Amino acid sequence: MSQITINGIAYAFEPGETLYECVSRHLGDTEIPVLCHDPALEPFGACRICLVEVARDKGEAGRLMASCHTPAADGLHISTRGERLNRVRKGILELLLSNYPQNKLEPAADEIPSPFQKLLREYGVTDSRYPLEQEPGKPAQPHTYLRFDPAECIHCYRCIRACDEVQGQFVLSMANRGIKSHIIQGLTGDFGEAGCVSCGRCVQTCPTNALSDRYRAKTLRADHTVQTVCTYCGVGCNLEVKVKQGRVSAISAIEDAEVNRGHTCLKGRYAFEYVHHPDRLTSPMILRDGELVEVSWDAALDYIAQRLAAIKQEHGPDAIAAISSARCTNEENYLMQKFMRAVIGNNNIEGCARVCHSPTAFGMQQVYGTGAATNSIGEIPLADCLLVFGANPTEAHPVTGARLKQAAIQGADLIIVDPRRSELSKYAACHLQPRPGSNVALLNMLCRYLIELGYVDQTFVASRTEGFEEFSAKVMAQDLDQLEKTTGVSREDARHAAEIYGRSQRAMAFHGLGITEHYQGSRAIMMLASLIMMTGNIGRPGSGMNPLRGQNNVQGAVDMGVQPDFGAGYLDYKQPEIRAQFEKIYGTEIPTQAGLKIPQMFSAAREGKLTLPAMESETKAGSPQ
Incomplete structure (x- = not known):
């Protein structure tokens, strides 16, 4: 086992680790001070504050080396x-302090350092x-969220690298050289004109307050913090919320x-004042009246219970419907469907x-046996x-x-299939722009060329799949002229995408x-899943x-049974043996008739058949769906 000795004690290191990474893993990330280093960024070695003494033999005088980009090697002391x-x-x-404002050496009274x-x-x-006279550069033009004070900049380049390596916007750069060097935003000093998307990654990585934001997210001394998950989209970014005087x-x-x-978007970081x-x-x-x-809450819950009981008794259970939410937790969604x-x-x-x-859940389940993603976004750099x-x-x-975007910049081939730019x-290495509604036809073209060009993984297909011969025969029977006409995508472009x-x-x-x-959404998902599998x-x-x-819990909502055709776990409650399991767990009989979908609920309400549509964390009046 490869080892290095840190302060007289031997530790194992992993292949590819730097000295800083190895020391931080064993002794904590405060053992070696850093300023220009951020674990989310490539090693840079600009500030040199992370210098350590490195020797080949015990007792030998060590050389000073920057630990953030020096690789660990067997036998080092x-x-x-x-x-x-x-x-x-x-x-x-x-x-670094030679041009730093003297009044900023200590944090303000209500701030953390x-x-x-x-x-x-x-x-x-x-x-x-080392007193020097240096022009720190001009403050940036006003920004809705970001604040830039060049006087506090220590030229660590972390903001530039975060914008380049994480968000990929390339908004920031360093102008001039030596004593006159300073951070610039595009050509005009305006964040917006330079393409800033207000993700705030530059602010979070900045080790001083040269970059900050209107909420003082880095330095605000909070009464307490809460870790949570962003609800804006399906990525599910992990966030830390600072609470002060009872307010976010x-x-x-x-x-x-x-x-x-450490990354999130404009909404996740700044859209909370609502x-x-x-x-x-x-x-x-x-x-x-x-x-x-x-x-x-007690009065509201009593009122709801009384009204539900009265409606059920007067009009029957079918007069009640519920719309749950993909923004709610698994537990909340499970209870909502169980209640109904x-x-x-x-x-x-x-x-x-x-x-x-739903086409995703259904289509993937038909092909793979599960409607969930097969791997994580953390694997993107491996593709x-x-x-x-x-x-x-x-x-x-x-x-x-x-x-x-970062993966494409680093050399991965990106194929875009979208009528829009x-x-x-x-x-993109290839951008296919099919006519709306022609997804299944396009996937047939791609599958045909993959088969023709010999890109089928025969070993995988033989050992892990079934029905490929029938599938292949149907794909190869398609008329390419008709597919080309239907999709608006040329054979050459489809072949090129299949080759990539x-x-x-x-x-x-x-x-x-x-x-x-689309009306053929489930079919398109099954075709895409089959293309991937073959x-x-x-x-x-x-x-x-x-x-x-x-939304942040679309997968969980469906998993928990928030759908009229299947119960929790995608189990078909219409099958007697499965219904018996549900009834044993729930302690009561459950209905077998398929429930109403959202459009059917509103139609039934207009016709007077549905008396009470209940909603959980949803606003359908403003929803495009």
């Missing part, structure tokens, strides 16, 4: 602390021996969260998940081909979109509502099928 290192680090801090201020305290640096005051992305790794909007409901309300009156089936006595339970991604079908992830799923189209996908070693496919919200691009890291969900 590392010292992370000592008089020599303290002296060198203090000198580096003094150099920045990483730079913490290091100044730790090493006792309060002044600099700032939000940051959690650095070590696997799903987003929580305290004066028009927001703060208590239940009941309509009395034509006016909505605030009541207690076990208490009310019908299957009139539905949610937006069926409208937008050498990325197929994005009917989705615009940089707009609808920004964190996933940024990762796809999107931001990702600029990075087929020759890849690992391919991941992502799809959105552009493929599901090329063997499933069941391995960096390959698979990934639905891009519109």
